[in-house]
Amino acid sequence: MLTLDASVVAGMEQERPLTLFSAGLQARPASEVRFGVGDVIGITIFETQAGGLFIPADTGGRPGNFVTLPQQQIGRAGMVTIPFAGELKATGRTSAELERAIAGRLRQRALEPQVIVTLVERRSAAVSVVGDVDQSLRFSLDPGGERLLGAIARAGGTRFAPHETLVTLQRGGVAESAILADIVEDPRLNLQLAPDDTIIVARQQRYFLALGAVGQTASITQLNRRFPFEDRRLSLGDAIARAGGLQDDRANPSAVFLFRFERRAALQRMGVSIPQVPGRRSRPSIGPTCSTPPRCSSCSVSRCATMI
Incomplete structure (x- = not known):
């Protein structure tokens, strides 16, 4: 367990999301388009x-x-x-x-x-855009090159909000992904495309669970305990408010716990002792035992767990 103080919050804010394109893809210049079969x-x-x-x-x-x-x-x-x-x-x-x-x-x-x-x-050097776009398409790269957002724009844009849209680039048998909101904010993630790239756009809603003494006890309807983020970032205070707030007659404001998955390196930087679990290298047990798969669908972070 960790106490949620300023140093812990600062350490978590410094963590880079796992769903970002690698430095190798970001540094790749525009591909020189050469003649291919079918041209x-x-x-x-x-x-x-x-x-x-x-x-x-x-x-x-x-x-x-x-x-x-x-x-x-x-x-x-x-x-x-x-x-x-x-x-x-x-x-x-x-x-x-x-x-x-x-x-x-x-x-x-x-x-x-x-x-x-x-x-x-041009009938070679094609790029495909599929998934949750207005119209899937396949087009050939111009000699001047094309970037990721330009290809999505050719397909008519995405069907869902940027913060819940996952963009996956398949190239050479390898797939990497990033959230569309991150691509829009950081120009380095707006990658130069290469021949035979495939872009897959998919909706990936992020959720959080609110358990315990939250919500209004006087409510006559069943409160939903699984809430979508509905934004790119969500603070703990916003999440509690969205869940209906703390129950005045049951909740203890000094005993609000946050359970989330974090990377081993981040926990070690904060001084958490992480035992090595035999046979499972990537997810030691910290706090309660968790049966969730190695990748958490809510925050897309894997490899260890903690409770704050």
């Missing part, structure tokens, strides 16, 4: 004068010394076909890199070839 590209080849590989000596009514090839979709093998140059790998390359590769293949046959490659339709 449709256009290729234009220029030569310095008529009489070259693509420009006949008698140009007639031609508008200039260039030829535009039919649009091509990059196939599963990642290749595109260029007349007199054969197949070239397109996937994983930028426009400038593919332009240099094509010009290098044609240099021995065309007259000082210059190449322009344009993206006609």
Whole structure:
């Protein structure tokens, strides 16, 4: 047990929530979008004068010394076909890199070839947004990049309030989550997206339980003892008031207890002795024995328990 004093409150306020994106995700810059399978590209080849590989000596009514090839979709093998140059790998390359590769293949046959490659339709580098949004969607990243909040805005925004909306980013087989209200408040959490990211938006209401001598004894209706936060932060005083206050004829104001889950490191900093429980490394018993699963649905904090 700990006495709820100023030092304990200050220590708890310093605790960083577990539902925040890692530093590695926060530091990732905008991804350079390269050609991928399914993209449709256009290729234009220029030569310095008529009489070259693509420009006949008698140009007639031609508008200039260039030829535009039919649009091509990059196939599963990642290749595109260029007349007199054969197949070239397109996937994983930028426009400038593919332009240099094509010009290098044609240099021995065309007259000082210059190449322009344009993206006609992006069908790769897709990002999916699903869950509690206005409309789930899948879109392709632009070369300028896209951030997390921008992707949610494309999906029409979320259906629920930011403080009860959990945003999960799946990337490379790993999933990390943060509360939308935290993302809005901290620009570092508004991550740069990468190709093949999946964003899952889900409602995650937070609740607290009010037990004992709370609520009005004169009430003729059954009081709900499980209350939603209905806000991003909730103080102990607010929670007691929302539960109907302390009962004047039963409650002892000096015996108000708060039971919550906290991390082992936070308790150790406050001088709590935490015994090692054999076979259970992450949740020693402090105060009463708790049968709650390792992650508390109310506060999303795990690993140890205490009563204040």
